[in-house]
Amino acid sequence: MSIFRRKKSFTEMSDVNLVISSLGGDRDAFCQIVSRYQNLLCSLAYSSVGDVKYSEDIAQETFIEAWKSLDSLKEPAKLKSWLCGILRFKVSRYRRKENTQPIKNASEFEEHNVEENHFQPMDDLAIREQEQNLLWKTLDQMDDTYREPLILFYREQQSVERVAAELDLSLDTTKQRLSRGRKLLKRAMISFVEDTLSKSKPGVDFTASVLSAISLLSPPAKAALLGTSAAKGGSMFKISSILVVLASLSGVVSSYFGVKAALSQSRTTREKKQVILYVSAFFISVIVYVIANIVLKRFALLSADNIYLYSLASQLIVLAFILSNFYLFYRMFKQIILVRMQERILNPSAFHRQSDQKDSSLREYKSKIKLFGAPLFHFQFGNPEDNYKPAYAWVAGGSKAYGLLFAWGGLAVAPISVGIVSFGIVTVGSIGIGLIGIGTVGIGLVGMGASAIAYKAYGSFSALGWESALSNGFSIANDAAIGPIAHANLTNNKEAAEIINLAFVGQSHQWFLAFIAVIIIIPAVWHSYKVQQRMK
Template sequence: MSFFKKTLPYKDSSDATLVMACLGGDRDAFGEVVSRYQSLLCSLAYSSVGDFKHSEDIAQEAFVEAWRKLDTLSDPEKLKAWLCGILRFKVSRHRRSAARQPLGEHDETTEPASEQASIDDTLIQQQEQTLLWQALEKLPDTYREPLILFYREQRSVEHVANELDLSEDAVKQRLSRGRKILQKAMMDFVENALEKSKPGAAFTLSVLTAISGIGAPKAQAAALGIGASHAGSVFKWASLVTLLASFSGVIGSFFSVRASLDQSRTAKEKRAAIVIVSLFFAVAGVFVAGMFLLEHLAKGAPEMAAAYALSSQLLVLAFGATYLWLLVWMLKRQPKLRAQERARLPEAFTHESDAPGSTRREIKSRWTLGGIALLHFKLGMPEAGDKPALAWIAGGDRAYGLLFAWGGLAVAPVSVGIVSVGFISIGALGFGLIALGTLAVGFIGFGASSIAYKAYGSLSALGWDTAFSGGFAVAREAAIGPLAFARLINNEQAAGLVNLGALEQHHLWVLGVMSVLVIVPAMWHAKMVRKRMGRQDTPVH
């Protein structure tokens, strides 16, 4: 499975990119976060508690807490300030805890220097720590923090100013004042001791070890993020439009079932209509449940994620093949059943609308364009020998439209159906340049699952170029999702290629149009069937 390839170029990535990757479950990205800010957090903690060991313990706790709650960070661009806020809370709690403990239980300075060094080689000798803190403790926090950072971090005023969000002039003033307050005799010793205390790779490793048993922060859509400051907004079904779009298929199916029952003339036909719809729903239910199960298994066993991703795409193909078979079976079964019932119970077909060739069984406009009717909708149950609906705007069990088609099989530039084919297609199976549906196949696919050049799917997305999904996202070039596989994954480069900014801006319009095109024709068709075909309250057995 060499095509499942992950690339993690995080060294020069922005904070926003790192947050997006972390929310996708990438611990390597969090390792870069720790490496980037460990000196800052350890220095601030030391400035508050005056103990190197405790300061690093507190900083480590802050990083672990950040990993747990990363999904609560509303603006990834403010990662540094957010980390500092967590650290200051941890420092405050440490001070309250220390104040409640007897002095002897908290004091670790009685341990021999050799034992202290064996615990962490980066710690300086206990006596040096004590003397160092005695010197620094005399400084107010305003001067102590920039002084500690200055000697631990490249002796750069610019660096200290950036870390503490101060101007360089302010840093220079505080450093100057801090140096004057320190006793001249202690200056050389303080500088050397601080340089030796800087945390290194071992600290980063200890944080990553601490979070190894903690699950990834909730993606919500963050791994699915659109650019970091908007992470989580794409699949956030908060508006009436998205709610309506989510249930548009169910609403449309309800009206289709009602129309099928109104067309039925015998109990056997009614049972057949219910069975057909139930089969479509059952297959969709099994498909969705299977996708959720594979996603759960993949997240629980990351080493098997690629295998589960492949299984998910096989399930997608199986779903598509099953729906195609069900449609063909339905289109063949209905005319055959109607012919059998006409022969078995002729008394059930005495209604005016049931006469062969009755004009009540269809709506066809007299107006034509290029010899093709402007409107043609089939209303009755398909009979043997029936031709498909054909018009500029067509509807029926098989509908072919020069502009728009709606039905079981719909083929038109804009098509809506169980299986739809067109430039813009919407359906349980949508095939088109822009395809929307339970399974969308096309150049741009948007649905529960999609297979496209650019694929967007809530359960899975398989894209030749890019993929974006709340579950499995598999592509050749770029992918964004909690289970993403591509050359570029869950970073700003991937977000740019996936073009999530445009998706966020337009997805409500897409969902709104989809809802209208699915629901309105189904409602109108059901109403006209009931009006024209006549309702049979007591079906003939």
């Protein structure tokens, strides 16, 4: 699919959505911005410098500068005025540079491109240059107030409505300025001006030039500061989405140490194969989930007609991931107990160590100090077996762990809990369910993760919120949503940003995610070390 065929999918998108997509590194979205505003910027530049070639050079520099500093755009709804501001700065710099040149364009004639001379006779070049000079001498006598609308009028198919929209003027004001502008033109030059300006309009080659230039540059370096605009939602994900994913995928680090611990707990080849089987199943479910979300987002951006279908599919993928994780954990826990029971009968010699005896003190640690009847600490290090009882304490860790303060394990239930499946106030896991749920899927009053389902949902791939949703993919909510594919009463605007409370999220989000990463990794490393030490 060619660049320009792909670009058609962006033609119906708002400036806000185009900015958010561009912030994610989508050059096709930025090219739609170029196509949308190239005529305006080239016309304003020409109105200021009086040279078609230099005006297009300045406009191209403006778009390239915009690509490099797009993350500094605080309010994407004001994209047009922001671009015009960059343009006027570059025009001002051009004029200052021009004033230092004693003879303007003294060497231009000698520096014409050889290929251009090959296709265009010297006489034609000279005539064209004379025409441009004559055109500018006529236009230069006019004030910018009248010159800019007039230039745009003949470059925008002589549409008063389009001129008014481009310059943010009322229809009556535009008509008055055009009328005055025409009167200021000499009668003998009107037909010449109309013909010359219509031929000087930038075309597809201009867009291609900008695309070629930005293809060598990196996407905007970092997200804009969080504030009160929709672009700040897209910008925030340049940093916070990465941190959410890192916090969620710190579970990968946890899983690595969990696998080491599980292999240390295993005593037979069959048990080791079982560990590898279920770990592989969990990872495959994650890989399928990630690939499916990336593909759905891509299709949704390319096919506006089916965007609701793809949004529904994204939520079905999340649901399938949740159910598969519940099922895998349930099966894994049951199989571990069953296989250990069978292996004790079939391979009794594999369980001769003291740590393999069911009543061995090496299999767990429970503190003697209690608070309100519950031990301060209870950690389990051996495989669960028949008549298994979950770890229970203020701070608990095991295959199943119930903590009055903190719990870590396969299934963790506590005010602060970390596990494959976790329940509590602040929960972290593959599936985190709580007031603040964080994980590959975070579910709760506030949900954060690769996907989120919550009253206020913040997701990398998708966010399904009752009040609000913020995502770098699918954002679905009742009141407010921000994202490339957003569904809500308010989407990608200032009001939506205020409901989502981006400023507060920006101030607290990163520190919170750092804390999450710590409480995931430290228990996993400690538990793995202790298992190897006690059960080796």
